[in-house]
Amino acid sequence: MIETLDQIFVLLRHWLVSYLPAAWQPLVGVLLSVAAIVCLFPALFALTTVFERKGLARIQNRLGPNRVGPFGLLQPIADGIKSLTKEDIVPLSADAAVHFLAPVLLVVAVFMGFAVLPMGRNMVLVDMDAGLLFYFAMSASTELSVFMAGWSSRNKYSLLGAMRAVAQMISYEVPLLLSSVVVVMMTGSLSLTKIVAAQSGFTWGLPHWFIFTPWGCAGFVMYAIATTAETNRSPFDLPEGESELVAGYHTEYSGFKFALFFLGEYLAMFSISGLGTTLFLGGWSAPFSFLTWVPSWIWFFSKLMLSIFVFIWMRGTLPRLRQDQLMNFAWKFVLPMCLLNMMVAALWRFMGDGWLRWVICSAILIGAYAAMGWGEMRRGRIGPRSYRYAE
C-alpha cells in the first residue's frame, strides 16, 4: 500500500500508457510526464503568489489578500483572468519579433530545467548522465532572453534593468557552479539521481544529507546566496528595482507576456530550489529514518516549499543591495569562499573517516569566514551604516 502510494504517479503513467500500441508507449509516456510538469508547476506558481503576498503581509502585520474566495485563495485565478484580458501593448519603436520571443524563450528555457530534477523515487523525466550540466546549460540560456526583453523594448529603464540582470546573473553563476561542484566532487557523478542516491541511508536516525557536513553546509549557504541572486529575488532584486528602474527589463511588457515573465521568475525559483534540494538536502529522501514510509514526492515538494518560504522570508526582511555592494559581495566574498570550500571538500575526501576531518574542515571554514568578516568590517566596507542627513 505504502509502496503503491510512493509510486502512484509512475503506476498511473504505466496504466495510462498500457492502453496504447507498444510503438507509441515511450513517446506518450514522456509526453504525459511533460504535461504533468507543465500543469503542476504553474499551479504551484499560482498558489505561491498568493502565499507570498499573504506571508509578506503577515511579516508587515497586515492581512494580505483575503477577498477572492476563501482566505483569498482564488486570487491567482482573478489575477490570471485579468492579465489574460489585458491589452497586449507593444511599444511603437520596439523590436516586435524579439519583444515577442523573449518571454517565450525564457519560460521554455526554465521549463527545460525541470526535465532532470528527480521529484520522487523513479520520478525523473530524463535520467541524464550529465544532468547537472544540462541544468546549468539551460539556466544559462535564460540570461539571453532577459537581455532580449530589455533591449527590444527600446526603453532606457528596460535596457538598464536587463544589463544589471545579465551582469548579476553572470557574476553569480560562477559561485552557483562552484558551490555545486563540491557535491559532484564527493559523489563523482553529474547525474542527479546518483547524487540523491549518494545521500540515502541513515546514521542514528539522521540522514546522510550533504548539508550535514562542513563543506556541504558552507556550500549550501553559498548556493542559497547565489540562487537568490540568480533568480533576481530580494535582496538581490535590483534588476527590477521599482524605485529606480520602474520594473527593470519587463517594464514595457503587459498582459500575458508580463504574466509569462512572472511565471518564468517563479519557475526559475522552483527549479533552482529543487536543484538545491537535490544537491544538498537529500532530494526526495526522508529527514528521519522512522519517516521513510511517507511517499518520496511529498518530501521533495515539502522541501521545495520550505525553500520557497525562506525566499519569501528573506524578501520580507532584507533591503535591496546597491550595485557595487552586489558585485563586491559576489567576487570578493562568495567566490573566495566557494574556492576554499572546494579545497575543504577535497581535504574531507582524502582524510578518511573519523572525527578529525570534522574538526579540521569546520575550523578552516569558520576561521576563514570569521577572518573575512573581521577584515571587511575593519576596513569599513561592511557593517552598520551611518547616515549623513538622518538623525
Added chain:
Amino acid sequence: MSFVFYILAALTVAGGLAAMLLKNTVHCALALTVAFAGQALLFLNLDAQFAGFAQILVYIGAVAILVVFAILLTRGSETPRDGVFSGTWLVGLVIAAGVFAVLGWAVIQSIPVLPHETAVPAVTVLQIGNALVSRYVLPLEIVAVLLTAAMIGAVIVAMHEKEGQK
C-alpha cells in the same frame, strides 16, 4: 534520424547566414546564438552529450552574452550610415566561395574512403573526467593557465585608465 539532422543543419546554417547578413548588430548576435544552439543540438545528434551541453553553457551562456555586452558598450546597435559591408566585399565573398568549393570538393571526393557509422559509443561523463585528469592532464593544465591569462588580459585590456596616469 536523417530528418532531424537536416532540420538541425538548416537551423545552424540559417543562424550563421543571418548572423553574417543582418544589418542590426544585436540581431546578428541573436542569430549567432541560434547557430550555436543548432550546433549544440548537432553535437547531441552525434551522441556527444557532454560537448553539446558545454557548447550551450559556454557559447550561449557566456560568449553570446559577451558579444551582446560588447555591442552595447561600443554603441554598435546603431546601424552605420555607409553600409555594413566593407568596400572589398566581393573579394571576401569570392575567397569564401573558393574555400567552400575546395572543402566541398575534398569532402565529396573522399566519400568512398570515409568511415561508416559505428555503434553508439557508450561514453559517460565519468570517462571524460577520468580522461581529462589522466591522459589529457597536460592540455587541461595548459587550458587552465590560458584561461587565467585570458581573464587577466581581458580585464586589463578593458579596464578604464585612471585619469591621473595619463
Added chain:
Amino acid sequence: MLGEGILKGLAETAKNFFGSYYSTERLTTIEYPEQRIAPFESARVFPFLVYDSKNTGGSADWEAGMRCVACQICEKECPPKCIFIEKSTDKKPDALGKPQFYPAKFDIDISVCMSCQICVEVCPFEAIKMDTEFELSTTDRFGGLLLDRQQLAKSNEYYHQIHPAEADAVDAKLEAEKVKADAKARSAADAAAAKAAAIAGEGA
C-alpha cells in the same frame, strides 16, 4: 560577526509573522465594509442643513423648521463655490417667530465641496453643520452628488446624534438667544405697554 544583522532581522520578521496570528495588537487592520470603527466626535465630512422639529410640534416638517434664512453668507464665503442659494420672495416666521426669508433653493455640489467647514464657521444662524456620512457613492456621474435642500435637511436630533457635545452647546446658545429675544420682546412690549398707558394716561 558577519551576518549577525541578517539573522537579527530574520528573527524580527519571524516574530511579526507568527505574532500577527494571535496578537491583535500587531494586526491593526480593520476589514472595512464588515467591521467599522465608531465615528469620532470630531469627524467632519460634508455640510448639511439643520431643521428644528420642536417648534413644529414634533412633526418632521423640514421645510417649516429650517433654520436657514437664505442670508447667502455661506454662498459668498465658500472657496470652491459649491453652494447655490435662491432667496424666497415671501417671508415665513422662523424659530423665534420672526418673519424671515427662507431658501427657495439650496443646492450643494458635494463633488466640488472640499470639506473646509468655512460655511459652518460663518453661519450666524447655526443652520449649516458638518455631517459624518462619507459613503456617498452614486452611479450618476454629474447630478448624483448635487444635493438639493430636501436631501440636505436633517433634523436637530440627528445633529445631536452625530455631534452630541457640540449640538448641546449650539442648543444652549440658541436657547439663551431666544430667552434674550423674549426678554427684549417682553421689555419692549412692556415699554410699549407703558408708553401706550402713558399716552393713554396723557390722553386721558
Added chain:
Amino acid sequence: MTPLASYLLVAALLFSIGLAGALTRRNAILVLIGIELMLNAANLNLIAFWRYGPHPELLTGMMFAIFSIAVAAAEAAVGLGLVIQIHRHAHTTDLNQMNRMKG
C-alpha cells in the same frame, strides 16, 4: 544514420559563412562573430570525426572539441576586450576607419 560527409559539408558551409562574414563585415565585433563561427565549424568536424572514427572510446576528438571550446571562450573574451578598448580610443568599431597606426 546520417553519413559523415553531410556533417563535413555542413561544417564546411558554416566555415565559409564565417569566413565570408569575417572578410566582408565592417564592424569589428561581427568579424569576431565570424571567427567564432569558423571555430564552431571546426568543432563540428572534430566531434563528427570522433563519432565516426574507429576508436571513439579514446575520446580524442571530443577532448579536442572541449579544449577548443575553452580556447574559443578565452579568445572571445580577449578579442571583445580589445574591441572595447579600441572603441574607447578611436570612438568607432568600423574596421575601415581604423587605418592609422598613430594613437
